[in-house]
Amino acid sequence: MTFRLYMVQRISALIMAPLVLMHIAVMIYAIQGGLSAAEILGRTQGSVLWFLFYGTFVVAVSIHAAIGLRTVLSEWAGLRGTALNAAAWAVLSLLLILGMQAVYGVTAT
Amino acid sequence: MADKHQMSVSVWRGAAAGSFQSFDVTMEENQTVLDVVAWIQQHADPTLSYRYACRVGMCGSCAMMVNGTPRWTCRTHVKKVLVDGHMEIAPLRNLPVIKDLATDMDPFFDKWVAAEGLHHPTQTRHDPIEAIDPASAARVEVNAGIECINCSVCYAACDTVAGNPDYLGPAALQRAWSVYNDSKDAGRQAILDAVSGVGGCHNCHSQGSCAVHCPNELNPMNAIAGLKRETARNFFRRRAR
Numbered sequence: 001m002t003f004r005l006y007m008v009q010r011i012s013a014l015i016m017a018p019l020v021l022m023h024i025a026v027m028i029y030a031i032q033g034g035l036s037a038a039e040i041l042g043r044t045q046g047s048v049l050w051f052l053f054y055g056t057f058v059v060a061v062s063i064h065a066a067i068g069l070r071t072v073l074s075e076w077a078g079l080r081g082t083a084l085n086a087a088a089w090a091v092l093s094l095l096l097i098l099g100m101q102a103v104y105g106v107t108a109t
Numbered sequence: 110m111a112d113k114h115q116m117s118v119s120v121w122r123g124a125a126a127g128s129f130q131s132f133d134v135t136m137e138e139n140q141t142v143l144d145v146v147a148w149i150q151q152h153a154d155p156t157l158s159y160r161y162a163c164r165v166g167m168c169g170s171c172a173m174m175v176n177g178t179p180r181w182t183c184r185t186h187v188k189k190v191l192v193d194g195h196m197e198i199a200p201l202r203n204l205p206v207i208k209d210l211a212t213d214m215d216p217f218f219d220k221w222v223a224a225e226g227l228h229h230p231t232q233t234r235h236d237p238i239e240a241i242d243p244a245s246a247a248r249v250e251v252n253a254g255i256e257c258i259n260c261s262v263c264y265a266a267c268d269t270v271a272g273n274p275d276y277l278g279p280a281a282l283q284r285a286w287s288v289y290n291d292s293k294d295a296g297r298q299a300i301l302d303a304v305s306g307v308g309g310c311h312n313c314h315s316q317g318s319c320a321v322h323c324p325n326e327l328n329p330m331n332a333i334a335g336l337k338r339e340t341a342r343n344f345f346r347r348r349a350r
Contacts, residue, residue, distance in 0.1 A: 001311050002305070002311070003305035003309060003311050003340055005311075006337075007341065007344055071312075074272070075269070075273055076272065
Protein backbone atom coordinates (compact mmCIF):
# COMPACT_ATOMS: atom_id res chain seq x y z
CA MET A 1 0.00 0.00 0.00
CA THR A 2 1.33 3.42 -0.85
CA PHE A 3 1.33 6.33 1.54
CA ARG A 4 -1.30 8.16 -0.51
CA LEU A 5 -3.75 5.24 -0.26
CA TYR A 6 -2.98 4.94 3.46
CA MET A 7 -3.85 8.60 4.05
CA VAL A 8 -7.01 8.45 1.94
CA GLN A 9 -8.14 5.37 3.86
CA ARG A 10 -7.47 7.02 7.24
CA ILE A 11 -9.20 10.25 6.23
CA SER A 12 -12.23 8.36 4.89
CA ALA A 13 -12.37 6.54 8.25
CA LEU A 14 -12.31 9.89 10.07
CA ILE A 15 -15.24 11.06 7.95
CA MET A 16 -17.15 7.81 8.44
CA ALA A 17 -16.83 7.59 12.24
CA PRO A 18 -19.13 10.54 13.18
CA LEU A 19 -21.54 9.66 10.36
CA VAL A 20 -21.90 6.10 11.67
CA LEU A 21 -22.58 7.38 15.19
CA MET A 22 -25.13 9.87 13.91
CA HIS A 23 -26.79 7.20 11.71
CA ILE A 24 -27.22 4.91 14.73
CA ALA A 25 -28.39 7.79 16.96
CA VAL A 26 -31.01 8.86 14.40
CA MET A 27 -32.19 5.27 13.96
CA ILE A 28 -32.71 4.83 17.70
CA TYR A 29 -34.38 8.23 18.01
CA ALA A 30 -36.62 7.80 14.96
CA ILE A 31 -38.18 4.48 15.97
CA GLN A 32 -39.04 5.55 19.53
CA GLY A 33 -42.68 6.30 18.73
CA GLY A 34 -42.94 3.73 15.95
CA LEU A 35 -42.32 5.12 12.51
CA SER A 36 -43.65 3.82 9.20
CA ALA A 37 -41.66 3.70 5.96
CA ALA A 38 -43.93 6.36 4.53
CA GLU A 39 -43.21 8.67 7.45
CA ILE A 40 -39.46 8.18 7.05
CA LEU A 41 -39.63 8.83 3.33
CA GLY A 42 -41.75 11.90 4.05
CA ARG A 43 -38.83 13.31 5.97
CA THR A 44 -35.98 12.23 3.67
CA GLN A 45 -37.48 12.81 0.23
CA GLY A 46 -36.47 16.18 -1.14
CA SER A 47 -34.10 16.79 1.76
CA VAL A 48 -30.74 18.14 0.60
CA LEU A 49 -29.37 17.59 4.11
CA TRP A 50 -30.12 13.85 4.18
CA PHE A 51 -28.84 13.51 0.62
CA LEU A 52 -25.54 15.12 1.62
CA PHE A 53 -25.37 13.10 4.86
CA TYR A 54 -25.84 9.68 3.28
CA GLY A 55 -24.15 10.69 0.03
CA THR A 56 -20.96 11.56 1.96
CA PHE A 57 -21.32 8.33 3.94
CA VAL A 58 -21.55 6.21 0.78
CA VAL A 59 -18.55 7.93 -0.83
CA ALA A 60 -16.42 7.50 2.31
CA VAL A 61 -17.43 3.84 2.74
CA SER A 62 -16.78 3.03 -0.93
CA ILE A 63 -13.28 4.56 -0.86
CA HIS A 64 -12.42 3.03 2.52
CA ALA A 65 -13.61 -0.45 1.58
CA ALA A 66 -12.03 -0.41 -1.88
CA ILE A 67 -8.58 0.40 -0.45
CA GLY A 68 -8.98 -2.19 2.30
CA LEU A 69 -10.03 -4.94 -0.13
CA ARG A 70 -7.18 -3.91 -2.45
CA THR A 71 -4.74 -4.76 0.33
CA VAL A 72 -6.46 -8.07 1.08
CA LEU A 73 -6.48 -9.02 -2.61
CA SER A 74 -2.80 -8.11 -2.88
CA GLU A 75 -1.64 -10.05 0.17
CA TRP A 76 -3.99 -13.02 0.05
CA ALA A 77 -4.67 -13.48 -3.66
CA GLY A 78 -1.32 -12.23 -4.92
CA LEU A 79 -2.87 -9.66 -7.27
CA ARG A 80 -0.42 -7.02 -8.49
CA GLY A 81 -0.23 -4.01 -10.78
CA THR A 82 -3.05 -3.34 -13.23
CA ALA A 83 -5.16 -6.32 -12.15
CA LEU A 84 -5.01 -5.16 -8.52
CA ASN A 85 -5.93 -1.54 -9.35
CA ALA A 86 -8.69 -2.66 -11.71
CA ALA A 87 -10.18 -4.85 -8.95
CA ALA A 88 -10.05 -1.92 -6.50
CA TRP A 89 -11.72 0.43 -8.98
CA ALA A 90 -14.38 -2.22 -9.63
CA VAL A 91 -15.14 -2.52 -5.91
CA LEU A 92 -15.26 1.28 -5.60
CA SER A 93 -17.63 1.58 -8.58
CA LEU A 94 -19.92 -1.20 -7.37
CA LEU A 95 -20.23 0.24 -3.85
CA LEU A 96 -20.76 3.75 -5.21
CA ILE A 97 -23.48 2.60 -7.62
CA LEU A 98 -25.31 0.48 -5.04
CA GLY A 99 -24.95 3.10 -2.30
CA MET A 100 -25.90 6.11 -4.35
CA GLN A 101 -28.88 4.21 -5.75
CA ALA A 102 -30.09 3.72 -2.18
CA VAL A 103 -29.45 7.38 -1.32
CA TYR A 104 -31.34 8.43 -4.45
CA GLY A 105 -34.17 6.06 -3.55
CA VAL A 106 -34.86 7.70 -0.17
CA THR A 107 -34.08 11.33 -0.98
CA ALA A 108 -35.43 11.83 -4.54
CA THR A 109 -38.88 13.32 -4.83
CA MET B 110 29.25 -36.56 31.38
CA ALA B 111 27.08 -36.68 28.33
CA ASP B 112 23.61 -38.04 28.65
CA LYS B 113 23.31 -40.81 26.07
CA HIS B 114 19.69 -40.18 25.28
CA GLN B 115 18.86 -39.52 21.67
CA MET B 116 16.61 -36.97 20.04
CA SER B 117 15.23 -37.04 16.52
CA VAL B 118 15.90 -33.90 14.50
CA SER B 119 14.38 -33.11 11.09
CA VAL B 120 16.64 -30.80 9.11
CA TRP B 121 15.81 -29.09 5.82
CA ARG B 122 18.07 -30.26 2.98
CA GLY B 123 18.32 -28.68 -0.45
CA ALA B 124 17.29 -25.27 -1.69
CA ALA B 125 13.72 -24.01 -2.17
CA ALA B 126 12.88 -27.45 -3.55
CA GLY B 127 14.08 -29.87 -0.93
CA SER B 128 12.87 -32.03 1.89
CA PHE B 129 13.44 -32.75 5.55
CA GLN B 130 16.05 -35.32 6.53
CA SER B 131 15.89 -36.99 9.89
CA PHE B 132 18.93 -37.36 12.18
CA ASP B 133 19.36 -39.03 15.55
CA VAL B 134 21.38 -36.71 17.72
CA THR B 135 22.97 -37.42 21.08
CA MET B 136 21.42 -35.37 23.85
CA GLU B 137 23.68 -33.43 26.19
CA GLU B 138 22.88 -31.86 29.52
CA ASN B 139 23.52 -28.39 28.16
CA GLN B 140 22.88 -27.99 24.47
CA THR B 141 21.64 -25.23 22.16
CA VAL B 142 19.90 -25.73 18.83
CA LEU B 143 23.07 -24.48 17.14
CA ASP B 144 25.03 -27.17 19.01
CA VAL B 145 22.66 -29.75 17.52
CA VAL B 146 23.20 -28.44 13.99
CA ALA B 147 26.97 -28.42 14.56
CA TRP B 148 26.80 -31.98 15.95
CA ILE B 149 24.99 -33.20 12.83
CA GLN B 150 27.58 -31.58 10.57
CA GLN B 151 30.50 -32.96 12.59
CA HIS B 152 29.17 -36.45 13.31
CA ALA B 153 26.48 -37.33 10.80
CA ASP B 154 26.75 -35.37 7.55
CA PRO B 155 29.62 -32.95 6.82
CA THR B 156 27.78 -31.61 3.75
CA LEU B 157 25.16 -29.85 5.90
CA SER B 158 25.30 -26.09 5.28
CA TYR B 159 24.42 -23.53 7.91
CA ARG B 160 25.59 -20.12 9.05
CA TYR B 161 26.91 -18.97 12.41
CA ALA B 162 29.71 -16.86 13.85
CA CYS B 163 29.78 -15.63 17.46
CA ARG B 164 27.69 -18.32 19.24
CA VAL B 165 26.80 -15.82 21.99
CA GLY B 166 23.83 -13.92 20.56
CA MET B 167 25.68 -10.90 19.25
CA CYS B 168 26.28 -11.37 15.53
CA GLY B 169 22.80 -12.32 14.29
CA SER B 170 24.05 -15.03 11.89
CA CYS B 171 22.49 -18.23 13.16
CA ALA B 172 18.75 -17.55 13.04
CA MET B 173 16.66 -20.48 11.77
CA MET B 174 13.10 -21.76 11.96
CA VAL B 175 12.83 -24.14 14.90
CA ASN B 176 9.52 -26.03 14.96
CA GLY B 177 8.16 -23.33 12.66
CA THR B 178 9.23 -20.44 14.87
CA PRO B 179 12.10 -18.10 14.00
CA ARG B 180 14.78 -18.22 16.70
CA TRP B 181 18.42 -17.32 17.35
CA THR B 182 19.68 -20.89 17.54
CA CYS B 183 22.82 -20.16 19.56
CA ARG B 184 20.75 -18.88 22.47
CA THR B 185 17.89 -21.35 22.24
CA HIS B 186 18.21 -24.27 24.60
CA VAL B 187 17.19 -27.63 23.17
CA LYS B 188 15.04 -28.44 26.21
CA LYS B 189 12.97 -25.34 25.48
CA VAL B 190 11.94 -26.48 22.01
CA LEU B 191 12.02 -30.28 22.07
CA VAL B 192 8.56 -31.84 21.68
CA ASP B 193 8.38 -35.55 22.55
CA GLY B 194 12.08 -35.93 21.78
CA HIS B 195 11.71 -34.32 18.36
CA MET B 196 12.39 -30.98 16.72
CA GLU B 197 12.37 -29.56 13.21
CA ILE B 198 15.00 -27.12 11.95
CA ALA B 199 14.46 -25.19 8.71
CA PRO B 200 15.98 -22.15 7.00
CA LEU B 201 14.53 -18.72 7.84
CA ARG B 202 11.14 -17.96 6.33
CA ASN B 203 10.61 -15.16 3.79
CA LEU B 204 14.15 -15.42 2.40
CA PRO B 205 15.48 -17.40 -0.58
CA VAL B 206 17.19 -20.61 0.52
CA ILE B 207 20.73 -21.09 -0.79
CA LYS B 208 21.27 -24.57 0.60
CA ASP B 209 20.04 -26.47 3.64
CA LEU B 210 19.84 -23.99 6.54
CA ALA B 211 21.63 -21.09 4.84
CA THR B 212 19.41 -18.37 3.38
CA ASP B 213 20.32 -15.56 1.05
CA MET B 214 20.22 -12.48 3.31
CA ASP B 215 20.61 -9.99 0.42
CA PRO B 216 16.92 -9.02 0.18
CA PHE B 217 16.93 -8.36 3.94
CA PHE B 218 19.95 -6.05 3.85
CA ASP B 219 19.00 -4.43 0.52
CA LYS B 220 15.81 -3.29 2.22
CA TRP B 221 17.80 -1.59 5.00
CA VAL B 222 19.40 0.55 2.33
CA ALA B 223 16.08 1.04 0.50
CA ALA B 224 14.55 2.30 3.77
CA GLU B 225 17.42 4.83 4.07
CA GLY B 226 18.51 3.06 7.25
CA LEU B 227 21.98 4.52 6.81
CA HIS B 228 23.78 7.53 8.22
CA HIS B 229 23.39 10.88 6.47
CA PRO B 230 26.11 13.04 8.03
CA THR B 231 25.56 16.65 9.09
CA GLN B 232 29.20 17.43 9.80
CA THR B 233 32.70 16.59 8.63
CA ARG B 234 35.51 14.93 10.55
CA HIS B 235 36.97 18.40 11.16
CA ASP B 236 34.00 19.53 13.25
CA PRO B 237 33.98 18.97 17.00
CA ILE B 238 32.05 15.95 18.30
CA GLU B 239 28.42 16.88 18.91
CA ALA B 240 27.14 16.44 22.46
CA ILE B 241 23.99 14.27 22.68
CA ASP B 242 21.66 14.48 25.66
CA PRO B 243 20.96 10.83 26.58
CA ALA B 244 17.68 11.83 28.21
CA SER B 245 16.23 13.66 25.21
CA ALA B 246 13.01 12.17 23.81
CA ALA B 247 14.54 11.51 20.39
CA ARG B 248 17.56 9.78 21.89
CA VAL B 249 15.32 7.56 24.04
CA GLU B 250 13.53 6.47 20.82
CA VAL B 251 16.90 5.68 19.23
CA ASN B 252 17.97 3.66 22.27
CA ALA B 253 14.91 1.45 21.87
CA GLY B 254 16.13 0.23 18.49
CA ILE B 255 19.93 0.16 18.50
CA GLU B 256 20.29 -3.27 20.07
CA CYS B 257 19.13 -4.87 16.81
CA ILE B 258 21.62 -7.55 15.73
CA ASN B 259 20.24 -7.88 12.16
CA CYS B 260 19.34 -11.53 12.70
CA SER B 261 16.23 -11.33 10.48
CA VAL B 262 14.07 -13.18 13.01
CA CYS B 263 11.46 -10.40 12.80
CA TYR B 264 11.60 -10.48 9.01
CA ALA B 265 10.96 -14.24 9.05
CA ALA B 266 8.17 -13.83 11.59
CA CYS B 267 6.34 -11.12 9.63
CA ASP B 268 3.17 -12.25 7.83
CA THR B 269 3.04 -8.98 5.91
CA VAL B 270 6.44 -9.75 4.36
CA ALA B 271 5.11 -13.22 3.48
CA GLY B 272 2.10 -11.68 1.72
CA ASN B 273 3.93 -8.75 0.12
CA PRO B 274 7.54 -9.36 -0.97
CA ASP B 275 8.00 -5.61 -1.60
CA TYR B 276 7.42 -4.77 2.06
CA LEU B 277 10.60 -3.42 3.67
CA GLY B 278 9.98 -5.38 6.87
CA PRO B 279 10.34 -4.66 10.59
CA ALA B 280 14.14 -4.53 10.91
CA ALA B 281 14.76 -2.09 8.05
CA LEU B 282 11.93 0.17 9.21
CA GLN B 283 13.09 0.10 12.81
CA ARG B 284 16.57 1.06 11.60
CA ALA B 285 15.06 3.92 9.57
CA TRP B 286 13.19 5.10 12.67
CA SER B 287 16.40 5.02 14.76
CA VAL B 288 18.28 7.03 12.15
CA TYR B 289 15.33 9.41 11.80
CA ASN B 290 15.53 10.20 15.51
CA ASP B 291 19.30 10.68 15.46
CA SER B 292 20.00 14.39 15.92
CA LYS B 293 23.24 13.90 13.97
CA ASP B 294 21.38 12.75 10.88
CA ALA B 295 20.63 15.05 7.95
CA GLY B 296 18.37 12.70 6.00
CA ARG B 297 15.02 13.01 7.79
CA GLN B 298 13.02 13.88 4.69
CA ALA B 299 14.84 11.23 2.63
CA ILE B 300 13.88 8.63 5.26
CA LEU B 301 10.22 9.66 5.31
CA ASP B 302 10.12 9.50 1.50
CA ALA B 303 11.88 6.11 1.48
CA VAL B 304 9.40 4.55 3.94
CA SER B 305 6.36 5.96 2.10
CA GLY B 306 6.69 3.94 -1.11
CA VAL B 307 4.89 0.83 -2.31
CA GLY B 308 6.72 -1.38 0.20
CA GLY B 309 6.79 1.21 2.97
CA CYS B 310 5.80 1.33 6.62
CA HIS B 311 2.11 1.86 5.78
CA ASN B 312 1.80 -1.82 4.82
CA CYS B 313 2.25 -2.87 8.45
CA HIS B 314 -0.94 -4.31 9.98
CA SER B 315 0.43 -4.06 13.52
CA GLN B 316 0.14 -7.81 14.06
CA GLY B 317 3.21 -7.63 16.27
CA SER B 318 4.95 -10.89 15.35
CA CYS B 319 8.20 -8.89 15.12
CA ALA B 320 7.91 -7.77 18.73
CA VAL B 321 6.88 -11.24 19.92
CA HIS B 322 9.80 -13.06 18.29
CA CYS B 323 12.63 -10.49 18.53
CA PRO B 324 15.34 -12.28 20.55
CA ASN B 325 16.51 -8.96 21.99
CA GLU B 326 12.96 -8.04 22.99
CA LEU B 327 12.88 -4.97 20.78
CA ASN B 328 9.62 -3.60 19.42
CA PRO B 329 9.88 -2.85 15.69
CA MET B 330 6.08 -2.47 15.53
CA ASN B 331 6.40 0.55 17.79
CA ALA B 332 9.08 2.04 15.54
CA ILE B 333 6.85 1.48 12.51
CA ALA B 334 3.98 3.23 14.32
CA GLY B 335 6.36 6.14 14.87
CA LEU B 336 7.15 6.29 11.16
CA LYS B 337 3.44 6.19 10.29
CA ARG B 338 2.83 9.07 12.69
CA GLU B 339 5.69 11.17 11.34
CA THR B 340 4.81 10.57 7.68
CA ALA B 341 1.20 11.61 8.39
CA ARG B 342 2.38 14.73 10.24
CA ASN B 343 4.73 15.52 7.41
CA PHE B 344 1.86 15.10 4.94
CA PHE B 345 -0.21 17.81 6.63
CA ARG B 346 2.84 20.02 7.24
CA ARG B 347 3.70 19.95 3.55
CA ARG B 348 0.08 20.77 2.63
CA ALA B 349 0.03 23.70 5.05
CA ARG B 350 3.14 25.19 3.53
